Amino acid sequence: MTPPDRSTAWIDRVNRELDAWLPTADARPAPLHAAMRYAVFNGGKRIRPQLCFAAGRVLGLDDDEVAPIAAAIELVHCYSLVHDDLPAMDDDDLRRGQPTVHKAWDEATAILAGDALLTLAFGGLAHAGLPPTVMAGLADAAGSAGMVGGQSLDLAFEHQAPDTELLEAMFRGKTGALIRAAVELPARLGPADPAHHEALAAFGDAIGVAFQVVDDLLDVEGTTETLGKPAGSDIEQGKATWPGLNGVEAARARADALLQQAREALDALPPGPSRDDLAALGALIVRRSF
Template sequence: MPARDLARWRARAEASLAQILPDPTASPRRLHAAMRHGVLNGGKRMRPLLVYAIGTTLGAREDSLDAAAAAVELVHCYSLVHDDLPAMDDDDLRRGQPTVHVAFDEATAILAGDALQTLAFETLATAPQPPVQRIAMLAELARASGVAGMCGGQALDIDATGASIALVELERLHALKTGALLRCAVRLGALAGNATPTQAAQLDQYADALGLAFQIRDDLLDIEGDAATLGKTAGKDIAQAKATFPSLLGVDASRARLQELLAVMRQSLDALEADTSALQALARQVVERSH
């Protein structure tokens, strides 16, 4: 059952992260506590779930995927800690709790984000894959995290705030800011599962559609949701004059685009000729999620 698999993998990811993160009673205690606050706060764990779902679909053992699943989530969590800072999105709420700079302070939040990022690469460097595979996985995570991925996308997002941009520019922005790390999670699972070039191409198509769908749904939730449901401040995009898919396409067209992307994901998975029920469930979850 896909739901049972997803629940088990989510619990596995939580346990791995709790074990990898530093002991909050050890020095420097404030930094360690901030790191744990930024990670162990009830996230969706979409990226670890993708690593487990892809890897096991291709025949990898679950325990061989733990390091990759934890590493990509640590990078994601570091990015959220920094995104919430006053210099970036200036948010007080994340996953229903005070953001790290609010719960601690700005300097500690910056250090916590830095430490989570380096811990991610330290964790992935210990993955049980052969050295050649492990280096390829490290390269994927580095590429997805830097100027050709998440950081580059965030820079484009800052530049676009308050400006009028075309749809193609918005799609490129989010292919880097949001899509790159989701694609990385898919590629980490594919590398661990020894995907063939054909399988890797199909999975990339799935990942690209998933990343875009994730962002469109996020944009819709920002105008349709509330802070209690979302676990973060609603209406921030409009307040900060950010370019979003609903603002460019309209709400109805954005919802229609979600359904088109869901069809692309289904077709990509069908071409794998494997049991992709967990990946199909994740695709639906992205399109239908309420937070």
């Protein structure tokens, strides 16, 4: 499965939006702003913004309308990685093959850079004049009922083994909430068919869980060179993972089942190239390792 033809243009579009939102690296305080830009422009694949643009196209929106949402979601994602890498969390030295922010600068700068990226996400949406429901949706996805809550559960599971149902509930928060938001929030820009809105949310939910199942598989089967971060770190830290609970083959089967569930959700959307692009991105997420 190859990326949609529009992927390169979408990555370029969100990068231009992010560049416009972020302070220049030499603006005072320069170390903080340099660290923020380092965290954002470090080779990320922009999966969430691509999903956002693809969902927007399905809804008949143009890329400029969707760009602020795509940028805000990516800023929240980047902030979460900066904090996730800290010694108090996963204590990782590498991210996308480069030193993590707390290694390239220091822990205090990394904390502040993450704080500033999160704040900028909501400030950017406000300055773009987007509806309050968009900001509320992102807040729900990023907060204690979503990504932050999922991360809290992930840390708790280092000391208390969950069952598969509880593990996937953590996945839906830690990873899935922001992916679901990427495909669901564009529907809040204007009147969308409720069935289409529901279909996008269901697609995002399935792909979000599948993303983390595959991430767990990559930790088992990948290398530090291919992952751009330490391989085997989840096992080393005693984290609960899907293959750890159920085995590698069962994890692959679960990822396949979630991809099929996502494809079925798309059946409620109008057929055409835009829906095909969204389906292709979902397949790329699930097939990125096997």
